[in-house]
Amino acid sequence: MGRYVDAEGWMASATGFGRRTYRAFVPHPLAGWEPSLSGHALNALTAADRALAAAAALPQTSLGGTLAEWMLTRDESIRSSVIEGVASTEPGLEWARYLDQAGRPVSDENDALTLGATKQIAAAVDLGQKMRAGRTATIEEILDIHRRLFAGTRDHDIGGGWRDQPIWIGPAGCLVEDASFVPPPAEHVSGLMSDLVGYLNTSSHPPVLRAAIVHAQFETIHPFEDGNGRTGRAIIHAVLVSAGLTNAAIPISTALSSDRSRYYGALDATRVMCAPDDATARSAATHEWLSVFSDACEQAGRQAEAVTRNVESMVARWQHAASFRSGSAAAKLLDALPSMPVLDAPMAAQRLGVTERAARGALTSLEAVGIVRRTGGQRNKRYTVPDVVGMLRQMTPDGGLPQHRIEPTRTSDPPVPAPHAHAACGHLGPRSGQRCALPAGHAGQHRYPSS
Incomplete structure (x- = not known):
């Protein structure tokens, strides 16, 4: 639903690197x-x-609600990352969270990015709750959601800023003429995003329709150098929470990732050329996308309902097994477990505001009734929550990591070739064991050839 424009930018072509004209799509406001x-x-x-309202209406305890929210956010972050070819294992993400909470760097880039996706989804939910209370969303809050994705990664400098260069979508390393879609030139981004945020704040459309329109428009604008898909899916949660249809993140990316071709194809179908006042053509272009998005929301609602019920059953078992004195360190630690799937005594002490000795006593009490399990050696004792780990593996049996490594068939960060486009980056991927196929000096994440 837009128009095509001719623009100029520095990029590689079949004849070399230089300033050239390209054709891009600009969506209507x-x-x-x-x-x-x-x-x-x-x-x-x-x-x-x-389906979404039924999941949100289920009765929840304080501990169960917090734990279910954390599990669903974690699953959503893993699946949203997998859509972009960033695969993190379930133990890897747990370890990344532990390192982050301990104030230590996360060395694995995939785990750091998936942890960043968790943080940006939480920020989007927080924005939705503020909007539900009467606040309006701002451009800076959208930029902050994007910034959180890359904080703590090697690409932290691209977080929270609009792109200032051409971008295109297609097979990794393709030239603009081979792209399946070319988003609007950079000079259009700020105005289009202001219009999108205005719609987000003032639209009276039903929540699911509003979220579908916002996501399709955001992905068409592609306002960032990288991380557009993950940020666009995070904003879906802000829309649904702001309307009161959901209370937290839902696993919508699980549904969308199950058939990425249909997901991408439905978004592509919305990008038709028509006049801004051609309501018939604009509406017809959304029908396939609304079907795909509605199906994903319905599936996510059913999964959220199942997770909520299972978590409440698990919490009931814990409370039956543990009779901790109200206000004790053990009781406080039990309530804090949703935010610490992997923990140690210093971390527990800091979170609870008690001495390490008291924290160790609380961990021993939870270990005695089987709620936590000790790992590591005598000098570096850590604890995990077996029931939570088991439920997470049921939610995401493969831990988010595909049986065969997924490489994106589309990329939200097309390479920005260096002046010598024939020189390859050559970065060795820690997971794939392959060399980055993009040109030396490219921006954004490394990309490895499909195996």
Whole structure:
């Protein structure tokens, strides 16, 4: 739903590196647009709304609600990252969280990025809660959500700033003429994002429809150098929470990642050329995407409902097994476990505001009833929560890591070739064992050839 423009930028071509003309798609603003929906689209949106509302309406204890929210956010961050070819194992993400909470760097880039995705989803949920309370979203808050993805990674400098160069989507390393989609030139980004945030704050459209429109428009704008897909999916949660349809993150990326071709194809179908006031063409272009998005929301609602029920059963077992004195260090530690899937005595002491001796006593009490399990040696004792680990593995049996390494068929950070485009980066991937195939001096994440 937009128009094509001719623009100029520095990029590689078949004849070398230089300034060249390229053709890009600029979406129409969202302000004032009223989509006309088919009966099928309305039914799909209604089913999604009911599934999400049913999950949010389930009764939850304080501990169970916090734990379910953490589990669903974790699963969403893993699956959203997998869509972009960033695969993190479940133990790897747990260890990354432990290192981060201990104030130590996360050396594995995939784990650091997936941890960043967890943080940006939490920030999006927080934004949604503020909007539900009457606040309006700001451009700076959108930039902050993006910034959190890359904090603590080697690409931290690209977080929180609009792109200032051409970008295109297609197979890793492709030239602009081979791209499947070319987003708007950089000079259009700021204005389009201001329009999107305005729509986010003022739209009276139903929540699922509003979230679908925001996500499709965001992905079409592609405002960042990298991390557009993960940030765009995080913002979905801000929309749904702000409307009161959900209370926390839902595993929508689990559904979208199950058929990425359909997901990408439905987004592509929204990018038709038409006049801004051609309501018929604009609305027709959204029908496939609304079907895909509604199905994903409905599936996510059912999964969130199942996780909530299972977590409440688990918490009931814990409370039956443990009769800790109210206000004791052990009782406080039990309540804090959702934020510390891997922990040690110093970390517990800091979180609870008690001495390390008291923290060790609390850990011993939880270990005695089987809620936590000791790992590591005598000098470096750490603890995990076996019930939580088991449930996480049921939610994501492969821990997020595909049986065969996934490389993105599309990339949100097309290479920015160096003047000598024939020189390869050559960075050795710690997981793939392969050399980065992008040109030397490229920006953004490394990309490795498909195995």
